[in-house]
Amino acid sequence: MNVLVFAEQRSGKLKKASLEAMSAGRAIADQTGGSAAAVVLGQSIGSLAEELGKVGAEKVFVGDDGIFEQYSSDAYGLAVAKAFGAFGADVLLMSATAMGKDLAPRVTGRLDMGLLSDVTGYTVEGGAVVFTRPIFSGKAFATLTPKAGKPFGVTLRPNVFPVGDAAKTPEVVPLEHGVTSGDVKAVVEQILAAEGGMLDVAEADVIISGGRGMKGPENYKILEELAGLLGAAVGASRAAVDAGWIDHAHQVGQTGKVVSPSLYIACGISGAIQHLAGMSSSKVIVAVNKDPEAPIFKVANYGIVGDLFEVVPLLTQAVKELKAQG
Amino acid sequence: MNILVCVKHVPDTETRVKIAPDGLHLDLSEANFVMNPYDEYAVEEALQLKEKLGGEVTVLTVGGDDATKTLRQALAMGADKSVLISDAAFEGNDAMATAKTLAAAAKKQSFDLVLAGKHGVGEDNQQVGSLLAQFLDIPAVTVVTKLELDGTNAKCTREIEGGAEVVKTSLPAVFTCQKGLNEPRYPSLKGIMQAKKKEVTTYSAADLGLDGSSVGAGAAAFELKKYELPPPRPAGRVLSGEIPDQVKELVQLLHEEAKVI
Numbered sequence: 200m201n202v203l204v205f206a207e208q209r210s211g212k213l214k215k216a217s218l219e220a221m222s223a224g225r226a227i228a229d230q231t232g233g234s235a236a237a238v239v240l241g242q243s244i245g246s247l248a249e250e251l252g253k254v255g256a257e258k259v260f261v262g263d264d265g266i267f268e269q270y271s272s273d274a275y276g277l278a279v280a281k282a283f284g285a286f287g288a289d290v291l292l293m294s295a296t297a298m299g300k301d302l303a304p305r306v307t308g309r310l311d312m313g314l315l316s317d318v319t320g321y322t323v324e325g326g327a328v329v330f331t332r333p334i335f336s337g338k339a340f341a342t343l344t345p346k347a348g349k350p351f352g353v354t355l356r357p358n359v360f361p362v363g364d365a366a367k368t369p370e371v372v373p374l375e376h377g378v379t380s381g382d383v384k385a386v387v388e389q390i391l392a393a394e395g396g397m398l399d400v401a402e403a404d405v406i407i408s409g410g411r412g413m414k415g416p417e418n419y420k421i422l423e424e425l426a427g428l429l430g431a432a433v434g435a436s437r438a439a440v441d442a443g444w445i446d447h448a449h450q451v452g453q454t455g456k457v458v459s460p461s462l463y464i465a466c467g468i469s470g471a472i473q474h475l476a477g478m479s480s481s482k483v484i485v486a487v488n489k490d491p492e493a494p495i496f497k498v499a500n501y502g503i504v505g506d507l508f509e510v511v512p513l514l515t516q517a518v519k520e521l522k523a524q525g
Numbered sequence: 526m527n528i529l530v531c532v533k534h535v536p537d538t539e540t541r542v543k544i545a546p547d548g549l550h551l552d553l554s555e556a557n558f559v560m561n562p563y564d565e566y567a568v569e570e571a572l573q574l575k576e577k578l579g580g581e582v583t584v585l586t587v588g589g590d591d592a593t594k595t596l597r598q599a600l601a602m603g604a605d606k607s608v609l610i611s612d613a614a615f616e617g618n619d620a621m622a623t624a625k626t627l628a629a630a631a632k633k634q635s636f637d638l639v640l641a642g643k644h645g646v647g648e649d650n651q652q653v654g655s656l657l658a659q660f661l662d663i664p665a666v667t668v669v670t671k672l673e674l675d676g677t678n679a680k681c682t683r684e685i686e687g688g689a690e691v692v693k694t695s696l697p698a699v700f701t702c703q704k705g706l707n708e709p710r711y712p713s714l715k716g717i718m719q720a721k722k723k724e725v726t727t728y729s730a731a732d733l734g735l736d737g738s739s740v741g742a743g744a745a746a747f748e749l750k751k752y753e754l755p756p757p758r759p760a761g762r763v764l765s766g767e768i769p770d771q772v773k774e775l776v777q778l779l780h781e782e783a784k785v786i
Contacts, residue, residue: 334752335540344747461785514772
């Protein structure tokens with residue numbers, strides 16, 4: 200199968216999640232006897248093709264045009280659909296980032312083909328690709344396969360698939376996108392960075408989360424200090440968000456973000472079913488809670504029954520000492 | 526300002542998912558079905574816009590007769606009219622088929638904008654709003670946390686990784702709503718009484734000119750192989766001893782055993 204990967208760039212830099220998608224695209228193409236290409240859109244982005252080659256793109260369609268300077272689902276949707284046709288692709292792959300989730304259905308809808316969202320695994324069985332995706336925020340998983348002979352799209356959950364190393368020197372093809380200003384209806388005017396440039400829970404490899412046990416918004420600074428040391432993002436339970444202690448962007452769980460970091464430290468979070476759905480696929484889970492009966496201990500690899508206001512500062516100190524030893 | 530709101534009747538977030546013995550069906554017999562939580566923000570936003578600008582709010586859903594409960598809730602909150610799109614032909618609808626169905630129903634209404642939840646909990650596809658826009662040939666802005674209308678344009682804020690984007694669009698457009706956009710109201714007793722008298726229009730597949738070639742299980746792009754529960758997590762260790770010693774042990778375990786710090 201020929202796989203076309205939409206590679207997302209922001210400020211001229213490729214997203215790591217797009218390198219993951221390109222690597223998966225390369226692997227699927229290899230295992231099904233096809234080719235893998237990328238499409239990248241933006242302004243002054245020609246040099247990104249080489250980087251996409253390093254993770255397996257044989258061909259890169261480059262839409263280097265002022266019209267793509269700011270993201271527009273209309274303009275990007277048209278251009279990616281054009282690239283899909285130009286490559287003779289069977290599969291459209293992109294990462295399920297904020298942009299990917301917004302863009303993918305605009306392309307598959309335009310091309311009248313099916314789309315699987317937020318895929319977390321795939322295997323190739325007898326030339327057919329079988330995909331696994333979480334439903335109910337991870338309370339269950341569905342395994343699906345495309346009906347034969349029809350092109351389709353897939354978005355891949357970020358932070359799940361590895362970045363490969365399949366060095367290619369890609370053929371660079373300027374994309375004949377045909378997009379005009381009349382096609383651009385919804386367009387980004389401005390990007391607002393989160394306060395203090397904090398890492399997003401959806402992208403973080405380590406997450407320190409605080410729940411009802413945090414007792415108030417002012418106490419999140421103890422989590423922030425530890426997060427700073429570990430290069431971690433600060434997460435929260437729904438209870439803390441609904442209490443107004445922290446913005447919803449930090450919420451982990453069924454009505455927040457579903458995350459799979461290497462390390463998830465839950466502080467003062469009891470572990471409601473909605474929260475567990477959102478973080479149970481983390482590699483290592485640490486729970487700190489005063490209540491030894493809290494459900495969070497059932498999913499934790501390591502648990503400390505204790506007051507987070509005693510444990511977290513000690514943990515911060517111990518991590519500082521560990522880092523000092525190098 | 527006439528507003529269409531697309532809603533979905535879904536198992537609530539407390540639901541414990543069970544899988545039927547054949548592995549191909551979910552057993553949701555014990556689940557409590559409610560209006561999709563994100564759709565509550567869409568209904569609320571529509572009502573606030575109506576209160577400011579006048580017009581009518583019409584709620585649409587694709588579902589069985591039980592989905593009337595979710596329509597009644599929207600009507601009790603203050604929506605004016607509702608449409609239940611229901612037919613055996615819609616059994617097994619994927620996101621594409623649902624969007625085509627909603628688009629066909631939307632074309633029978635006059636509207637200035639369409640609101641929906643950012644995704645339906647359960648299926649978690651996050652596709653229908655964008656697909657609907659595509660089939661109506663209008664723009665879409667998804668995961669919106671702030672919406673301001675200005676004549677024939679709208680300016681909204683949408684959530685992205687580590688921040689937000691301000692997006693400007695022409696109208697009509699589809700907006701999908703995220704937590705933070707507003708605080709959905711509870712239906713008042715008066716609202717609940719009035720809702721009983723409000724109109725629920727029903728459309729069949731034939732009413733919308735749809736058949737099994739474009740909707741339902743037969744039109745689905747993917748074939749389900751199986752449902753599975755997540756693998757159980759290995760039994761964990763609750764540490765013991767004085768808290769400072771436990772913390773030291775934890776850091777050592779994370780560093781040497783789990784190798785995650």
